[in-house]
Amino acid sequence: MPMLEATGISKAFGGLAAVSKVDISVNEGEILGLIGPNGAGKTTLFNLISGAIQMDSGTAVFEGKRISGMKPYQICRLGIGRSFQAAKNFDGMPVHQNVLMGALFGKKGQSAANASKIVDEVLDFVNLNELRDKMVHDIPLASQKRLEVARALATRPKLLLLDEMMAGLNPSEVGEAMELVTKIRDSGITIIMIEHVMKAIMKICDRIVVLHHGAKIAEGAPQEIAANKTVIEVYLGEC
Amino acid sequence: MIYKFNFRKDVQYIVVAAVVIFFAFVPLFGSTYTLTLSSTIMMYIVMSLSWSMFSGPTGYISLASGAFVGLGFYASGFLSSSLPLPMLMLVGGLVSFALAAIIGAVTLRLRGVYFTIFTFCLVELVKAVMTWYEIMIVRKRGLNVRNFGTDTAFYAMLVMVAITLIVVVVIKRSRFGMALTGIGESEDAASHIGIHTTRTKVFGFAISAFLMGTVGAVRATMLHHIDPGSSFNMMFSFLPVLMCVFGGMKTFLGPIIGAAVFAILQYNLITEMPQIYMIIFGAIMILAILFMPTGIVGVYERVINRIKKGKSKKGGTDDANA
Numbered sequence: 304m305p306m307l308e309a310t311g312i313s314k315a316f317g318g319l320a321a322v323s324k325v326d327i328s329v330n331e332g333e334i335l336g337l338i339g340p341n342g343a344g345k346t347t348l349f350n351l352i353s354g355a356i357q358m359d360s361g362t363a364v365f366e367g368k369r370i371s372g373m374k375p376y377q378i379c380r381l382g383i384g385r386s387f388q389a390a391k392n393f394d395g396m397p398v399h400q401n402v403l404m405g406a407l408f409g410k411k412g413q414s415a416a417n418a419s420k421i422v423d424e425v426l427d428f429v430n431l432n433e434l435r436d437k438m439v440h441d442i443p444l445a446s447q448k449r450l451e452v453a454r455a456l457a458t459r460p461k462l463l464l465l466d467e468m469m470a471g472l473n474p475s476e477v478g479e480a481m482e483l484v485t486k487i488r489d490s491g492i493t494i495i496m497i498e499h500v501m502k503a504i505m506k507i508c509d510r511i512v513v514l515h516h517g518a519k520i521a522e523g524a525p526q527e528i529a530a531n532k533t534v535i536e537v538y539l540g541e542c
Numbered sequence: 543m544i545y546k547f548n549f550r551k552d553v554q555y556i557v558v559a560a561v562v563i564f565f566a567f568v569p570l571f572g573s574t575y576t577l578t579l580s581s582t583i584m585m586y587i588v589m590s591l592s593w594s595m596f597s598g599p600t601g602y603i604s605l606a607s608g609a610f611v612g613l614g615f616y617a618s619g620f621l622s623s624s625l626p627l628p629m630l631m632l633v634g635g636l637v638s639f640a641l642a643a644i645i646g647a648v649t650l651r652l653r654g655v656y657f658t659i660f661t662f663c664l665v666e667l668v669k670a671v672m673t674w675y676e677i678m679i680v681r682k683r684g685l686n687v688r689n690f691g692t693d694t695a696f697y698a699m700l701v702m703v704a705i706t707l708i709v710v711v712v713i714k715r716s717r718f719g720m721a722l723t724g725i726g727e728s729e730d731a732a733s734h735i736g737i738h739t740t741r742t743k744v745f746g747f748a749i750s751a752f753l754m755g756t757v758g759a760v761r762a763t764m765l766h767h768i769d770p771g772s773s774f775n776m777m778f779s780f781l782p783v784l785m786c787v788f789g790g791m792k793t794f795l796g797p798i799i800g801a802a803v804f805a806i807l808q809y810n811l812i813t814e815m816p817q818i819y820m821i822i823f824g825a826i827m828i829l830a831i832l833f834m835p836t837g838i839v840g841v842y843e844r845v846i847n848r849i850k851k852g853k854s855k856k857g858g859t860d861d862a863n864a
Contacts, residue, residue, distance in 0.1 A: 393724055404732075
């Protein structure tokens with residue numbers, strides 16, 4: 304049974320169907336890539352899964368529990384973490400406190416001692432330990448994106464939704480980000496990632512789902528997607 | 543846990559505690575005028591502290607303070623003949639708490655300026671309901687309030703200042719306070735790391751309303767007679783905001799200093815030049831916002847930093863010469 308299974312989920316903004324009847328599922332231990340042109344509904348799909356907005360129809364089931372209709376904080380406590388496309392860090396706090404927030408609130412009844420242990424672990428894991436006392440706006444973009452991931456990791460998720468964590472990074476930073484994603488998966492966390500950096504997506508994803516105008520147009524292994532006629536037409540382009 | 547003693551930061555708490563204890567002896571030598579002025583200052587301090595406790599970290603600017611203080615007024619108005627002062631304060635606080643919780647649950651889903659507009663209207667709404675009640679139901683304008691004496695009112699305000707200070711410090715250092723700050727920094731991020739944002743906001747808003755309701759109840763006993771106009775007063779809504787801006791919003795001392803300076807200024811201006819009091823007051827406010835965006839405390843910190851920098855620079859050249 305898949306870890307997360309969403310069936311027939313739809314969301315319309317006014318008359319525009321942002322996501323229509325999408326089925327998506329992810330198995331434990333997988334890295335699932337979510338690609339598609341701008342406005343395809345990728346981030347909306349994330350927002351629906353994480354509870355930021357409510358779906359019009361369809362259901363999402365996580366580890367046997369129905370999560371559609373739940374609030375974001377409940378979904379987070381069940382074990383789904385997420386990062387945001389435009390980094391939404393707590394800018395008024397130093398790096399370590401950002402992570403502490405995730406650790407303190409991510410699980411109910413987390414003790415303070417435990418939380419600060421998690422902070423040290425996570426900062427080490429994502430390589431932000433040197434910047435731990437810096438304020439958010441004093442650290443580079445790549446680190447801010449890492450901090451997004453660190454805060455999500457501190458909530459101890461089983462499934463992590465990464466929204467364009469590589470956008471705006473230079474090639475060497477993209478390489479580091481790819482390493483981090485693989486490392487997170489190897490630590491036992493399942494990942495769904497939205498990404499436009501094709502090199503990264505093709506290399507690290509086990510499976511890819513392509514969205515276009517809110518509908519799923521293809522799904523399969525990276526090689527299949529790269530060869531898929533429709534996907535090439537609407538998104539990848541002829542090479 | 544996260545807390546370590548820090549002299550520079552903690553000395554302010556000790557100083558404030560000392561001032562509160564000193565105030566406890568003021569009735570022994572102070573005149574009635576001093577006591578009334580002090581009571582007003584203390585009421586303003588409670589209002590600005592409790593306002594900044596919620597609106598400071600979350601960034602939800604509430605203009606509903608007038609409604610909560612007014613409910614405190616009316617709690618005293620209705621019950622002062624039958625209940626002792628502490629009970630009046632408790633009732634005033636609880637009624638305000640309840641109203642804040644109800645409207646908070648409905649309106650704190652609104653973000654930014656919409657919340658502010660709603661709270662602004664709330665004061666007028668409660669005032670209108672109260673006016674209607676007095677005209678249509680009881681057919682009597684206003685209520686008389688029993689006076690418990692200047693000393694009693696003074697001590698009641700002092701106790702509320704102490705309680706408010708404790709509440710503010712405890713919340714600031716608690717998980718709840720961190721959640722409030724998280725909401726202000728990024729509400730989306732906060733909700734996705736497991737913070738129950740709605741409950742946190744409603745509870746924070748209601749606690750601040752409780753504190754305002756209690757001082758409203760005390761204030762009413764100093765006035766003998768209250769009516770909807772004097773109780774649900776827009777001035778009470780704007781005062782905490784202005785005092786916090788004046789003193790420095792995101793600091794602990796800012797709201798306290800802002801409230802004290804404000805109250806003294808207001809008393810002096812009203813008595814010395816009652817005709818142009820509002821004009822001067824307005825001019826001072828505009829100047830304060832233009833030239834001290836971080837408030838009195840912010841200006842103080844800037845000056846201290848500049849002096850320190852100047853000293854270390856001088857020290858540097860001296861060393862070089864030697």
